[in-house]
Amino acid sequence: MSSQTQERWSVEIAGMPHFDQAMDRIYAWFEGEIIDRPPVRFSAHNAFVEQQKGHLAGMNAEERKALWFDVEYQLDMFERSIEGRVWHGETFPVFSPNLGPDVYAAFYAGDLIFGEVTSWIAPALKDWDDMDALRLDMDNVYFRKIDELTMQALERCPGKYLVGYTDLHPGLDCCVGWRGPQQFCLDMYDSPENVHRLADLAISGFETVYDHYDDILKAHGQLSVNWMGIPTFGRMHVPSCDFSSLISPAMFEEFGLPILQREVKTMTHNIFHIDGKGVARHRDAILSVPEVHAIQWVQGMGHDLPIMQWVPLIKEIQARAPIIIDLNKAELDDFMEAMEPEGVFLWIATESEEEELELLDRIAKW
Amino acid sequence: MEELLDGLYTAVLNGDASGAVENVTAALNAGAAPEAILQESMIPAMMEVGRLFELGEAFVPEMLIAARAMQSGLQILRPHLIAADVEPVGKVVLGTVSGDMHDIGKNLVGMMLEGAGYATVDLGVNVSPQAFVDAVEKEGDVDLVCMSALLTTTMPQMRATIDAFKHAEIYDDVKIMVGGAPVTPEFAEAIGAHGSADDAGQAVKVAQRLTGLAA
Ligand code: B1M
Numbered sequence: 377m378s379s380q381t382q383e384r385w386s387v388e389i390a391g392m393p394h395f396d397q398a399m400d401r402i403y404a405w406f407e408g409e410i411i412d413r414p415p416v417r418f419s420a421h422n423a424f425v426e427q428q429k430g431h432l433a434g435m436n437a438e439e440r441k442a443l444w445f446d447v448e449y450q451l452d453m454f455e456r457s458i459e460g461r462v463w464h465g466e467t468f469p470v471f472s473p474n475l476g477p478d479v480y481a482a483f484y485a486g487d488l489i490f491g492e493v494t495s496w497i498a499p500a501l502k503d504w505d506d507m508d509a510l511r512l513d514m515d516n517v518y519f520r521k522i523d524e525l526t527m528q529a530l531e532r533c534p535g536k537y538l539v540g541y542t543d544l545h546p547g548l549d550c551c552v553g554w555r556g557p558q559q560f561c562l563d564m565y566d567s568p569e570n571v572h573r574l575a576d577l578a579i580s581g582f583e584t585v586y587d588h589y590d591d592i593l594k595a596h597g598q599l600s601v602n603w604m605g606i607p608t609f610g611r612m613h614v615p616s617c618d619f620s621s622l623i624s625p626a627m628f629e630e631f632g633l634p635i636l637q638r639e640v641k642t643m644t645h646n647i648f649h650i651d652g653k654g655v656a657r658h659r660d661a662i663l664s665v666p667e668v669h670a671i672q673w674v675q676g677m678g679h680d681l682p683i684m685q686w687v688p689l690i691k692e693i694q695a696r697a698p699i700i701i702d703l704n705k706a707e708l709d710d711f712m713e714a715m716e717p718e719g720v721f722l723w724i725a726t727e728s729e730e731e732e733l734e735l736l737d738r739i740a741k742w
Numbered sequence: 743m744e745e746l747l748d749g750l751y752t753a754v755l756n757g758d759a760s761g762a763v764e765n766v767t768a769a770l771n772a773g774a775a776p777e778a779i780l781q782e783s784m785i786p787a788m789m790e791v792g793r794l795f796e797l798g799e800a801f802v803p804e805m806l807i808a809a810r811a812m813q814s815g816l817q818i819l820r821p822h823l824i825a826a827d828v829e830p831v832g833k834v835v836l837g838t839v840s841g842d843m844h845d846i847g848k849n850l851v852g853m854m855l856e857g858a859g860y861a862t863v864d865l866g867v868n869v870s871p872q873a874f875v876d877a878v879e880k881e882g883d884v885d886l887v888c889m890s891a892l893l894t895t896t897m898p899q900m901r902a903t904i905d906a907f908k909h910a911e912i913y914d915d916v917k918i919m920v921g922g923a924p925v926t927p928e929f930a931e932a933i934g935a936h937g938s939a940d941d942a943g944q945a946v947k948v949a950q951r952l953t954g955l956a957a
Binding site (some may be wrong): 496627676678679 | 757798800801802803804806807810843845846849894923924925926929940
């Protein structure tokens, strides 16, 4: 089904009377078109959220895990963080059940280690002989917790926010979770046939897992959305491969590309998350996949700031696919001066509602 | 002989561990001086890997297999170097700072420094300021301390470690190099580090400058 002909419906969200227009702008963006201005997503500074992070900092690993697993607490915190907010631009309140980026790997095997704002996995596959024991387990502790977070959120969300599906990384990043990144780099030379088998195993459960959440969400009148906060009425997904920042284009083409092609196949909207210049090295391969509909560009820290140094790269991608850019509001004028607006989706961190309205005005004149 | 040393160079460069072992053994059997094997073949190979990495022509897996080949060769060579009284060019203590578990970059820097002839003491990850101080005091003859951080949230631990060195009054006895993706030269200078490097190849050059081996 073409994205333009998909069935659409409206969702009531307090503080977001313009839900339908926002969706129209997003659909236009996917087509490289602009209705009245490019879409904009704001991430507002939230003193409450900052304070909660500080709260976790003083805890030991077990205490942190208990809080990550506390469904009531997670939902209370989320709801308090959005309380009374008015949603400007294409900023949707979305609760995405979250146990960190390695949760998909942990659905098969491995323990998650919980930090303050994210988690990571302890590699579980020490010996290739144990590969056959790796199985998608939809009854495992992490899977059940994500289900619980999803179901509770669906009960509590009406009129207030959207519920998304959890962050799923079924490609090489999943294999890295099982083997550890350094070992996996060596595996690519030492045991390429096992790398292929492992990648195949990682992707094999993806459609089942994705469908599981998509069915639940759609049965509750929800859209398709995840941490990225860009909803669609079809099947949206954010493929990525952070590990690819460590390897050559030839290796990505051999091991990463075939998995990406399978990962995106059943989706209507894929936004590939390019995390820094190391991943951008593979943009030709990534964009060679017709189902990769858009790109999110994330520059790194340190030398990789500010955004203006990336304008040539951004233009190059913009010529081939719609692109999300996360920039600092102080960089906005220079950025708009240097770029054409078609196909650009802006993400901007803000301090207040007034500021968001002022930025929308400025962007409307671009 | 030249053929054997060339073969060893190629084996290390291509990450061929068994080839490295065979060529080191053959070169020793043919009477090559252990120092020549190290200086004329293995170190240049690692420097070339570092150069290719800097140029974006080699990547992390290639660096890792080259370093592994170097280590395999060194295992054979090391007893001969000791017997021949070949001294390391300097001693380095390195680690990833407190709260940070990223070690691939730090390991590569360590491997490259070893490849350049330094003796390294790797403290691992999540190394507290006090553990850096203790290691330098225990080792005694440390020339260079290398700290790695990959998280913006752990970068302040670099300053904390340097402050701990000042507090322990050993700051003037060593040189300090910092690195990791978010680290800039401006940050390094601001916290009192003596140098910083963007990648493992450059780290060797900065180390050589800081330890007086190069201008
Ligand atoms: C002393 O002198 C010197 C001189 C030069 C020095 C030097 C010292 N040290 C390094 N260098 C330099 O030389 C090296 C070789 O050329 C270079 O080293 P680098 O380390 O930069 O480069 C390495 C060769 C390759 N690069 C890497 O190894 C890092 C790759 C990425 C993908 C990465 C990995 C692999 C991991 N991670 Co993490 N991880 C990411 C990274 C994203 C990315 N695309 O870069 C990054 C660094 N991680 C991040 C985060 C947030 C985290 N990670 C975490 C965990 C992990 C893994 C355990 C899964 C794994 C580390 C495994 C390991 N054993 O190291 C968590 C924190 C854990 C902790 N407390 O440390 C977690 C908090 C959570 C998470 N799930 O992502 C981000 C940091 C954001 C920030 N700026 O603060 C991140 C940029 C990913 C992202 N985009 O969000 C140079 O910097």
